[in-house]
Amino acid sequence: MGKVAIIGVGQSAFVRGYEGSIRELAFEAFKDAMSDAKIANSDIGATVICSAPEYDKQRSPAGVIAEYCGLTPQPTFYAETLCSSSSTGLKLAYSLVASGLHDSVMVLGFQKMSEISSAESQERMGRGADIQWESPFGTMMPAYYAMYARAYLNHYGVTEEDLALIRVKAATYGQINEKAVYRKGVELQQCLTADPVASPLKVMDCCANADGSSCVIVASEQKVKDLGVKKPVWIMGVGAASAPVNMAGRDLFTGLRVAQMAGQQAYKMAGIGPKDINVAEVHDCFTIAEMMAYENLGFAEPGQGKELIRAKATYREGHIPVNVDGGLLSKGHPIGATGGSQIRTVVLQLRGEAGAMQVKDPQFGLVHNIGGVGLYGNVTILGR
Amino acid sequence: MAGKEKKEKDLRFKKFGTVSFTAVTKVNDFIDKLEAGQVSGTRCKKCGLAFFPPRADCHQCLTSDMEWFPVTGTGKLVTYSQLMYAPVGFNEDLPYAIAVLDYGDYKVFGRIGNVPLEELTIGMAMKTEVNRLPGGQINYVFNRP
Numbered sequence: 001m002g003k004v005a006i007i008g009v010g011q012s013a014f015v016r017g018y019e020g021s022i023r024e025l026a027f028e029a030f031k032d033a034m035s036d037a038k039i040a041n042s043d044i045g046a047t048v049i050c051s052a053p054e055y056d057k058q059r060s061p062a063g064v065i066a067e068y069c070g071l072t073p074q075p076t077f078y079a080e081t082l083c084s085s086s087s088t089g090l091k092l093a094y095s096l097v098a099s100g101l102h103d104s105v106m107v108l109g110f111q112k113m114s115e116i117s118s119a120e121s122q123e124r125m126g127r128g129a130d131i132q133w134e135s136p137f138g139t140m141m142p143a144y145y146a147m148y149a150r151a152y153l154n155h156y157g158v159t160e161e162d163l164a165l166i167r168v169k170a171a172t173y174g175q176i177n178e179k180a181v182y183r184k185g186v187e188l189q190q191c192l193t194a195d196p197v198a199s200p201l202k203v204m205d206c207c208a209n210a211d212g213s214s215c216v217i218v219a220s221e222q223k224v225k226d227l228g229v230k231k232p233v234w235i236m237g238v239g240a241a242s243a244p245v246n247m248a249g250r251d252l253f254t255g256l257r258v259a260q261m262a263g264q265q266a267y268k269m270a271g272i273g274p275k276d277i278n279v280a281e282v283h284d285c286f287t288i289a290e291m292m293a294y295e296n297l298g299f300a301e302p303g304q305g306k307e308l309i310r311a312k313a314t315y316r317e318g319h320i321p322v323n324v325d326g327g328l329l330s331k332g333h334p335i336g337a338t339g340g341s342q343i344r345t346v347v348l349q350l351r352g353e354a355g356a357m358q359v360k361d362p363q364f365g366l367v368h369n370i371g372g373v374g375l376y377g378n379v380t381i382l383g384r
Numbered sequence: 385m386a387g388k389e390k391k392e393k394d395l396r397f398k399k400f401g402t403v404s405f406t407a408v409t410k411v412n413d414f415i416d417k418l419e420a421g422q423v424s425g426t427r428c429k430k431c432g433l434a435f436f437p438p439r440a441d442c443h444q445c446l447t448s449d450m451e452w453f454p455v456t457g458t459g460k461l462v463t464y465s466q467l468m469y470a471p472v473g474f475n476e477d478l479p480y481a482i483a484v485l486d487y488g489d490y491k492v493f494g495r496i497g498n499v500p501l502e503e504l505t506i507g508m509a510m511k512t513e514v515n516r517l518p519g520g521q522i523n524y525v526f527n528r529p
């Protein structure tokens with residue numbers, strides 16, 4: 001298969017209550033990525049539009065958005081894997097280009113979570129997992145991750161304070177990311193005394209909801225040459241896996257199998273290992289999720305993730321900087337846009353264009369994006 | 385209009401839990417068994433694979449020849465969490481805890497019954513019991529053996 005590069009990235013500001021429609025929201029990231037890539041609409045061979053449809057009033061948003069962005073009559077596809085929709089979109093785009101079917105494909109992720117009322121959103125939240133066998137007990141997303149947190153803390157003797165350290169780190173970088181929804185600093189005590197949501201997780205352990213969009217443009221090696229792209233970032237490895245929805249079907253509660261499997265696939269394809277990664281974006285929808293990601297991706301041995309955060313090894317100056325753009329916790333989590341935003345951060349890092357968030361001279365970057373509660377796992381490895 | 389009577393829909397599963405989001409399923413007998421005091425899974429008659437929650441079809445054998453088995457004895461508490469917020473329709477139940485029990489051959493996801501949160505320890509033995517809810521609804525919960 002041919003090599004595939006990322007030649008343009010874009011993102012809207014992540015905000016609460018975006019004042020515009022979904023097509024206008026998507027256009028913000030589209031415009032940003034097109035200005036970044038400096039290409040014409042006709043250079044895009046196809047689009048993959050990504051969102052979680054339970055938040056959309058528009059049926060089949062792909063066509064509406066492709067039209068608004070001037071990307072008709074090219075084919076458009078719609079991809080959905082909950083919170084990892086745009087990582088799935090990137091894998092599809094990669095395949096479309098690597099197969100030779102298209103020489104350039106755009107992945108456009110968006111979510112206007114405020115499109116529906118908070119009552120509607122509350123009602124949907126109850127249907128987040130297995131609606132036949134779990135939802136009748138009154139389940140919510142935080143409670144599922146909280147069950148992982150309870151098992152993890154108990155098994156490895158990790159404390160709620162260790163989890164809080166992850167939130168403090170996220171807030172450190174949310175303050176310097178102009179596109180983040182949560183721009184305030186967070187003190188350790190503030191995390192520990194925050195109201196409980198689902199034990200042992202508290203308000204500060206949970207990510208910030210936001211409206212937002214992201215855009216990633218991929219192209220074949222030939223197209224990169226034809227366009228004269230100065231700093232292509234290559235897609236070196238893509239991994240993806242799925243797991244049983246119902247918790248009763250899971251065999252591990254101290255980590256996510258889908259992350260382990262997707263990671264192994266991506267490392268193998270890229271021909272590198274965890275030690276080679278210089279910067280990473282992981283899916284920290286809750287603090288526990290980042291802790292497990294350290295271990296599932298091989299940055300730390302099982303149970304040793306706490307040592308990374310205690311030693312600040314995942315800060316910008318550490319040996320494996322993670323989520324130095326604020327992560328989902330502070331930058332925000334507009335479901336369908338999240339994966340593309342993570343990809344964008346790593347691309348900017350590899351190009352040396354991450355501004356105040358820039359880590360020192362990274363060669364390889366990794367993106368870990370999870371859909372649902374470890375239902376879908378996606379890991380992407382990028383290199384210069 | 386003899387012979388034209390509408391066949392009544394089997395909506396038994398509407399009774400499952402505080403709010404059920406499913407009405408029609410091929411494993412509706414689960415509800416009758418609950419009403420009779422028994423929490424049950426299904427087992428494939430061909431390969432013997434045990435399923436909880438129960439399924440109508442075995443993905444290994446592609447057969448729908450299944451038999452019911454009762455969830456008996458105790459399972460080990462794998463993990464739990466107490467919710468302080470609830471989705472629409474569950475506010476009256478707050479606070480409540482959800483949990484997973486491991487029975488070896490299968491696991492069961494459900495709610496903690498009458499055991500206070502501070503008395504729960506991971507690994508403790510618990511049993512799965514039928515629990516009646518207001519309005520004729522029914523589910524199952526985990527209690528001390």
Ligand SMILES: [Zn+2]
Pocket residue numbers: 428429430431432433442443444445446447
């Ligand atoms: Zn079978």
